[in-house]
Amino acid sequence: MNLNVLYAATSAVNALTSFVLGLFIMLKNPRSKLNQLWWWMSLAIAVWATFLSISFGTSPYNYSLALFSIRVAEMAAIFIPLLYLHFIVVFLGRTDQQRLLRVCYAVSIILACFAFTPFYISGLRTKLGIVNYNDAGPLFWGFWALYLWEPLYAIRLMSRARRTIVGTRRAQITYVMAAGIVGFLVGATFFPLCFNIPIPPIGGHVVWLYCLFVAWAVFKHQLFDIHIVIRRSLVYSLLVTLLTVCYFGLVYAVERLCQVAFGYHSVWGSVMAFAVIALVFQPLKVGIQRLVDWLLFRAPHEEMVRRMERLEQQVHHAEKLEAVSILAAGMAHEIKNPLTSIKTFAAYLPEKGTDPAFQQKFQRIVTQEVDKIDQIVRRLLDFAKPAPPHLQPTHVSRALDETLEFLSSECLKKRIQIERSYDPDDTIQADPQQLRQVFLNLLLNSLEAMDGTGGRLSVTTATCNGQLTVAIQDTGPGIPNEHLTRVFDPFFTTKPHGTGLGLAIVHRIIAEHHGTIAFDSQLNHGTCCTLAFSLDGATG
Numbered sequence: 001m002n003l004n005v006l007y008a009a010t011s012a013v014n015a016l017t018s019f020v021l022g023l024f025i026m027l028k029n030p031r032s033k034l035n036q037l038w039w040w041m042s043l044a045i046a047v048w049a050t051f052l053s054i055s056f057g058t059s060p061y062n063y064s065l066a067l068f069s070i071r072v073a074e075m076a077a078i079f080i081p082l083l084y085l086h087f088i089v090v091f092l093g094r095t096d097q098q099r100l101l102r103v104c105y106a107v108s109i110i111l112a113c114f115a116f117t118p119f120y121i122s123g124l125r126t127k128l129g130i131v132n133y134n135d136a137g138p139l140f141w142g143f144w145a146l147y148l149w150e151p152l153y154a155i156r157l158m159s160r161a162r163r164t165i166v167g168t169r170r171a172q173i174t175y176v177m178a179a180g181i182v183g184f185l186v187g188a189t190f191f192p193l194c195f196n197i198p199i200p201p202i203g204g205h206v207v208w209l210y211c212l213f214v215a216w217a218v219f220k221h222q223l224f225d226i227h228i229v230i231r232r233s234l235v236y237s238l239l240v241t242l243l244t245v246c247y248f249g250l251v252y253a254v255e256r257l258c259q260v261a262f263g264y265h266s267v268w269g270s271v272m273a274f275a276v277i278a279l280v281f282q283p284l285k286v287g288i289q290r291l292v293d294w295l296l297f298r299a300p301h302e303e304m305v306r307r308m309e310r311l312e313q314q315v316h317h318a319e320k321l322e323a324v325s326i327l328a329a330g331m332a333h334e335i336k337n338p339l340t341s342i343k344t345f346a347a348y349l350p351e352k353g354t355d356p357a358f359q360q361k362f363q364r365i366v367t368q369e370v371d372k373i374d375q376i377v378r379r380l381l382d383f384a385k386p387a388p389p390h391l392q393p394t395h396v397s398r399a400l401d402e403t404l405e406f407l408s409s410e411c412l413k414k415r416i417q418i419e420r421s422y423d424p425d426d427t428i429q430a431d432p433q434q435l436r437q438v439f440l441n442l443l444l445n446s447l448e449a450m451d452g453t454g455g456r457l458s459v460t461t462a463t464c465n466g467q468l469t470v471a472i473q474d475t476g477p478g479i480p481n482e483h484l485t486r487v488f489d490p491f492f493t494t495k496p497h498g499t500g501l502g503l504a505i506v507h508r509i510i511a512e513h514h515g516t517i518a519f520d521s522q523l524n525h526g527t528c529c530t531l532a533f534s535l536d537g538a539t540g
Helices: 002-028 034-058 065-090 097-113 140-163 168-188 202-206 211-221 233-264 267-297 301-347 354-385 396-406 408-413 432-451 500-514
Strands: 122-128 130-136 392-395 414-419 429-432 455-464 468-474 515-522 524-533
Touching: 002 034, 002 130, 002 202, 002 211, 002 468, 034 130, 034 202, 065 097, 065 122, 065 130, 065 140, 097 140, 140 168, 168 211, 168 455, 233 432, 392 396, 392 432, 396 408, 396 414, 396 429, 396 432, 396 455, 396 468, 414 432, 429 432, 429 524, 432 455, 432 468, 432 500, 455 524, 500 515
Parallel strands: 414 455
Antiparallel strands: 122 130, 392 429, 455 468, 468 524, 515 524
């Protein structure tokens, strides 16, 4: 039974390491086909090892549970070599192998359908001192054939590709191939005993080794395009955790030796011994950790800390550059059209410069286009370098009325009916000018949505639970669901002549007033924009 405890424990370790590595890779880029395939392969290994651990750890008197567990394990094992082959085909870009993959999947699925029948696993017996080891059924030979062929074919594809590739890509292929070879060899040791060949499955103790090859490829050669800040990476944390476990294990072993040597048996004696030994061994722990830093990353401990700080600074700098690039790209796109018009008219100046009609048109069009550029730049500056709000007691209904009065002629022209309903106690701490800017943007959006169709624009305020809510509702065509999540993105617009900065500025102003803004829209029924502000600190 001791052998079963050993195999159950190592299988559990194999399951944990494979699951953690697969999840780590998957979460780094869930949309990547490569990451998805590696995750599914890691999950298959984790399921196989988990149920193998359950089977080995089950009492020989609970035969049905052990048989069920081993059948689940072997069903998951069917897909491990197949998913590795699929991963390699995608990794190498071998689109010519798709038909082969379909055939392999079909055969594997057929075998999996028989996994819970005696045709696949005929039963369990004690073999070489290992309780609950499975006997192969006739179809198990089919899995053995697939297990031999699929990984070997994948390794052959990688070996050929490796001859013509240099640099980082070659290193990545090398480590993925090494992981495949290790996994293939250690997994192969499980088969002989299934066919009653007296060879123990010693490879089961080191299935986790393939994780080391992949982890190193991720660290050193950016496999899966993963670039990791070293100190915060999962694999490095696992190494430090392993070091800590070994350290405490060493402390415990020394304490037990001291207990035998000095003959004490009290709890306080053990606590004191642990404290003294831990203090003595602490420099050893630090020294070993520094050695790990040097062996893995060719840098001392202090240099690792400096590298981490530099990498964090680079990440923050990259985020700033990304935001600037988004703004610059949007600005360039919006300015392009007015510049094109100006350039076109400038080209005709030598030919028609003396024509009074052309001069008049030139003056009108160029002035109009320059005003567009000026408006874009000013709104961009408002967004990029916003002025802090000057908070003071502000009547929201008054700000709404002033804005609606400004838009009254537009409402009459578009045949839009205005409905107002205000709470008498609608005073908040706000910047009146910025609040009017918010209402102007939102009301203009509603009016433009109902352009040419008429409709009704409802503006209401209400207080509840210490909050003031402002609702602006129109009867326009509504906003599609795919656009609702992007309405506050800079330069996102569906208007032919819009800049896409209006709602971005609105969102920023509302956030600076510690408020919230949300849109609720139904196609062909209209849109409702709801603002919420705190009434705390407001005065009448």
